Amino acid sequence: MSEPGSLLRVNNVEVIYDHVILVLKGVSLAVPEGGIVALLGANGAGKTTTLKAISNLLRAERGEVTKGSVEFRGERVDRLSPSDLVRRGVVQVMEGRHVFQHLTVEENLLTGAFTRRDGRGGIARDLEHVYLHFPRLKERRYAQAGYTSGGEQQMIAIGRALMSRPKLILLDEPSMGLAPQLVEEIFEITRSLNREEGLAVLLAEQNANIALRFAGYGYILESGRVVLDGPAAALRQNADVKEFYLGLGGEGRKSYRDVKHYKRRKRWLA
Amino acid sequence: MHILYAILIGPFVTMAREPAFLIEVLIGGLLAGVMYSLVALGFVLIYKASGVFNYAQGTMVLFAALTFVGMLEAGLPVLLSLIAVIAVMIVLAFAVERVVLRPLVNQSEIILFMSTLGISYFLVGLGQILWGGDVHPLDIGIPSGPLTVHGILINQLDLYAAIVAGTLVVALALFFQKTRVGRALRAVADDHQAAMSVGIPLKQIWVVTWAIAGLVALAAGIMWGASLGVQFSLALVALKALPVLILGGFTSIPGAIVGGLIVGAAEKLGEVFWGPVIGSGVEDWFAYILALIFLLFRPQGLFGERIIERV
Known part of the structure; x- marks a missing residue:
């Protein structure tokens, strides 16, 4: 389903938690070199699990990839530790930001460079580079990260990931709990990183609207399966996606009175 | 009335009457407190980096001291023994990570705590098998007589212990604040998962922490052992670190250091000046009462990290 030149390929991955709970039932997807790919779906569809299966953070949560494979630049990476993966250029920005609260903003960013071996000079340059993209962080560089705002924390989390010099960044729900304006700002920054530096992005989002505006390609996940995929522009036009993910019915806005009377049945359920 | 006077005012009158004696007691207390600080430091290190309250810290002090004495008694020179014990403590750190911590990743704190209980019993047993259960005197060549400065007596051993502890503390503070690994240790302490997500390898970090805690235990063990003799009650002395x-x-x-100093000084003063009034043995319980009061009014301690809550 993907051209051979893709940066990341996930082939038919199945994930089981606690040896019994089947969460992913064979997910396949691909991220091209320098592309932005959206992974859409409702709560519990398996977006986060897919990202963690790629970054190998699953094992610490008693989750296990039982079938399938993950390839990065043509090499199998599903048995590597998270830190090996970061070293190869795949880094995850976790849902809920997870900044190091008691460290300062700058210290947070520097922890992102832990796996690097190229010395202080390169790290200092990249720090300035992150500040260039997130000027707000530079102003607050000596503040304790726990006391910064939600938007700033999301910026810290992304900036921290950038400090490892990734080729591919796995962004989990960056819009969570943020004001629409901030969401827009963070997506804009992500896009400029993508355009200027060729950073590939795999983006898990509930907010299909904004995700499909910024992504080039999209996958829709429902209960652990990919039910639909295609170029973002095509997905935006798809009647099912419009109805169930973008909140646009056939005849414009709907009244809440008849919101329950779905006229459509999802075509992929047929 | 008489009793109130004896408790509330009498001791201070005594203090005022003999300031030199007061200072002597105070210095003795502070220097003893440094020893508590050293043990407490080991607890703090592991707690910070892995969120585990390491019950075995006291036993590690004992085990390190026992191994050191054992090597000396086997005829090894001091320096060689020291290097050998350091190696043993590092091996111990690897073993703890591999055998205990790794299989228990993501378990709740109480389970990790209980696993350290297990480590503690294991170390006591191992120490006993290897080196026997006798009291071993430990002579590290520090003259034991008191030093007299301006008519005030100072225990030389305590003084050296304070110097060792001070050096360790400064070195550790620099390590935590200024180095890449130190920063990673603090990051892990804050959020395991996030630390993993940015590529900090937890296993290595745990080995580093336990190794450092082992070295601190060694320092504490040698200083305690030199003053009390190396014996199994050393592990219990370490429990004094709890109120600290x-x-x-x-x-x-810094909290571990200051806490140790306060506890050391306060219990010595209590023992010497209030002991005659309310019965001796103040030294044994005073620290715990102090801790109880702190738990009521400032549960995070003097310097503990504030729990950050955004609303």
């Missing part, structure tokens, strides 16, 4: 931790805060290195 409550006072200073479980997550603060």
Whole structure:
């Protein structure tokens, strides 16, 4: 389903938690070199699990990839530790930001460079580079990260990931709990990183609207399966996606009175 | 009335009458407190980096001291023994990570705590098998007689212990604040998962922490052992570190130091000046009462990390 030149390929991955709970039932997807790919779906569809299966953070949560494979630049990476993966250029920005609260903003960013071996000079340059993209962080560089705002924390989390010099960044729900304006700002920054530096992005989002505006390609996940995929522009036009993910019915806005009377049945359920 | 006077005013009158004696007691207390600080430091290190309250810290002090004495008694020179014990403590750190911590990743704190209980019993047993259960005197060549400065007596051993502890503390503070690995250790202490997500390898970090805690235990063990003799009650002395931790805060290195000093000084003063009035043995319980009061009014301790809550 993907051209051979893709940066990341996930082939038919199945994930089981606690040896019994089947969460992913064979997910396949691909991220091209320098592309932005959206992974859409409702709560519990398996977006986060897919990202963690790629970054190998699953094992610490008693989750296990039982079938399938993950390839990065043509090499199998599903048995590597998270830190090996970061070293190869795949880094995850976790849902809920997870900044190091008691460290300062700058210290947070520097922890992102832990796996690097190229010395202080390169790290200092990249720090300035992150500040260039997130000027707000530079102003607050000596503040304790726990006391910064939600938007700033999301910026810290992304900036921290950038400090490892990734080729591919796995962004989990960056819009969570943020004001629409901030969401827009963070997506804009992500896009400029993508355009200027060729950073590939795999983006898990509930907010299909904004995700499909910024992504080039999209996958829709429902209960652990990919039910639909295609170029973002095509997905935006798809009647099912419009109805169930973008909140646009056939005849414009709907009244809440008849919101329950779905006229459509999802075509992929047929 | 008479009793109130004896408790509330009498001791201070005595202090005022003999200031030189007061200073002597105070210095003795502070220097003893440094020893508590050293043990408390080991607890703080592991608690900060892995969120585990390491019950075995006291036993590690004992085990390190026993191994050191054992090597000396086997005829090894001091320096060689020291290097050998350091190696043993590092091997211990690897073993703890591999056998205990790794299989218990993501378990709740109480389970990790209980696993350290297990480590503690294991180390006591191992120490006993290897080196026997006798009291071993430990002579590290520090003259034991008191030093007289301006008519005030100072125990030389305590003085050296204070110097060792001070050096360790400064070195550790620099390590935590200024180095890449130190920063990673603090990051892990804050959020395991996030630390993993940015590529910090937890296993290595745990080995590093336990190794450092082992070295601190060794320093504490040698200093304690030199003054009390190396014996199994050393592990219990380490329990004095608990009130120190409550006072200073479980997550603060300066807190462990200041807490130790306060506990050391306060219990000595209590023993000497209030002991005659309310019965001796003040030294044994005073620290715990102090800790209880702190738990009521400032549960995070003097320097503990504030719990950050955004609303």
